[in-house]
Amino acid sequence: xxxxxxxxxxxxxxxxxxxxxxxxxxxxxxxxxxxxxxxxxxxxxxxxxxxxxxxxxxxxxxxxxxxxxxxxxxxxxxxxxxxxxxxxxxxxxxxxxxxxxxxxxxxxxxxxxxxxxxxxxxxxxxxxxxxxxxxxxxxxxxxxxxxxxxxxxxxxxxxxxxxxxxxxxxxxxxxxxxxxxxxxxxxxxxxxxxxxxxxxxxxxxxxxxxxxxxxxxxxxxxxxxxxxxxxxxxxxxxxxxxxxxxxxxxxxxxxxxxxxxxxxxxxxxxxxxxxxxxxxxxxxxxxxxxxxxxxxxxxxxxxxxxxxxxxxxxxxxxxxxxxxxxxxxxxxxxxxxx
Numbered sequence: 001x002x003x004x005x006x007x008x009x010x011x012x013x014x015x016x017x018x019x020x021x022x023x024x025x026x027x028x029x030x031x032x033x034x035x036x037x038x039x040x041x042x043x044x045x046x047x048x049x050x051x052x053x054x055x056x057x058x059x060x061x062x063x064x065x066x067x068x069x070x071x072x073x074x075x076x077x078x079x080x081x082x083x084x085x086x087x088x089x090x091x092x093x094x095x096x097x098x099x100x101x102x103x104x105x106x107x108x109x110x111x112x113x114x115x116x117x118x119x120x121x122x123x124x125x126x127x128x129x130x131x132x133x134x135x136x137x138x139x140x141x142x143x144x145x146x147x148x149x150x151x152x153x154x155x156x157x158x159x160x161x162x163x164x165x166x167x168x169x170x171x172x173x174x175x176x177x178x179x180x181x182x183x184x185x186x187x188x189x190x191x192x193x194x195x196x197x198x199x200x201x202x203x204x205x206x207x208x209x210x211x212x213x214x215x216x217x218x219x220x221x222x223x224x225x226x227x228x229x230x231x232x233x234x235x236x237x238x239x240x241x242x243x244x245x246x247x248x249x250x251x252x253x254x255x256x257x258x259x260x261x262x263x264x265x266x267x268x269x270x271x272x273x274x275x276x277x278x279x280x281x282x283x284x285x286x287x288x289x290x291x292x293x294x295x296x297x298x299x300x301x302x303x304x305x306x307x308x309x310x311x312x313x314x315x316x317x318x319x320x321x322x323x324x325x326x327x328x329x330x331x332x333x334x335x336x337x338x
Contacts, residue, residue, distance in 0.1 A: 005080055006103050012071050013107060018117040023133040024106040030182050033132050034191070040128035041175045042188050044139035046146040049171040049180065050153060053164045055134035056109055057097045060162050061085050064112055109133060116156060124152045130181075137181060146172055 017025065022033035041047065052058070065085055069078050084104050089097040098105040110133060120129045120138065126149050128139025136153065140146040150172060154165045171180070178185040183197035193201070205226070212222040 005077075005084065006107055008077055009072070009081070009104075010107060013111045013114075016111070016114050018114070018121065020117050020121065020129050021110065021114060021131050023131075024110050030132070033130060034182050034184055034186070037130055037137060037179060037181050037184075038186050038191060040130065040137075040139045041179055041186050044128050045141050045174060046139065046143055047171075047173065047175050047179045048138040048140075048146050048150045049169075050136040050138070050150070051166045051169045052113075052134040052136075052157065053166045055163065056100050056105065057089070057092055058163055059096065059098050059109060059112055061095050063162055064108060067115075068108070068111065106133075112161065113157075115160065116153065119156050119160075120149070120153060124149055132182060135181065137179065139175075143172075 014025070020036075022028040022030070022036070065082055068081060068085070072078050072081065085098075085108065087099065088094065089099050098109055113131065113134065116136070117129070117131055120126045126138055127141065127145075128137075130137045138146060138149045138153065140149060150170070157163050157165055175188055178187050180186075184191045184193060208217065208222055208225045211217045212219065
């Protein structure tokens with residue numbers, strides 16, 4: 001029901017959003033929000049980061065419906081919207097809160113603060129503004145100007161939406177100190193992961209690796225998780241993090257195209273050449289030659305590390321290599337290079 005309702009309400013709600021709203025929208029998302037923040041950090045001298053206290057738990061149903069229902073004419077649609085909004089949330093007082101996780105809650109919560117987007121840019125003339133759900137960032141060239149914007153936003157949020165800004169989490173500082181936003185610390189000259197996000201990423205990598213070796217997840221699941229995480233890290237250009245995780249990236253990493261002859265697409269999905277278990281390959285590696293079956297780098301999705309509980313014997317591990325001399329010896333002997 002939630003997805004069906006969103007299919008009806010999303011086109012109308014989308015019309016009221018500005019280009020400064022990045023959450024839960026097609027074509028937006030965290031990457032575009034981070035890129036926009038980096039651009040504004042380079043253009044302005046001061047930034048103000050605001051966060052709403054317990055946002056999803058605090059949205060008042062009456063005020064939300066007062067703004068939402070006039071947008072729809074069909075009685076049945078209005079009835080379903082009201083029923084969905086007024087659904088009680090365990091642990092919260094009646095008349096407040098949206099259940100986190102529901103797709104409709106994401107749209108309702110995003111819509112509820114869309115008026116702030118217009119007020120900040122059109123009403124107060126903020127030189128720079130970004131909102132990712134309830135994470136709000138203001139930009140200005142001077143200290144007095146950034147505090148004027150801060151006071152105006154706090155007053156509007158409390159008066160118009162009945163919400164409260166987390167005073168203890170508010171940060172007003174020069175952009176040269178770095179803007180903490182979406183798990184990044186963004187500077188005029190670049191960005192880096194916040195330490196908490198970096199630690200979380202590494203722990204997740206290691207957890208998936210241990211689960212695979214214990215037979216709790218399959219190779220396809222491990223490869224999928226690794227590829228997703230690698231894509232996120234690589235987008236920001238953090239190649240040192242890839243190496244620390246055992247994913248040794250290089251230019252043209254997937255340059256070989258797709259298919260068995262290129263050494264790319266099947267492996268990324270955790271497959272094997274010829275669909276044979278003994279041909280299981282590393283999902284992340286330096287060598288794209290399908291004849292190579294060494295467990296040299298990455299998550300080592302190879303036949304020599306068969307998960308517990310699976311039948312079959314392990315093939316012998318490859319002999320240690322000694323660099324170029326070993327490669328030349330193998331070629332002279334007519335054996336495929338490792």
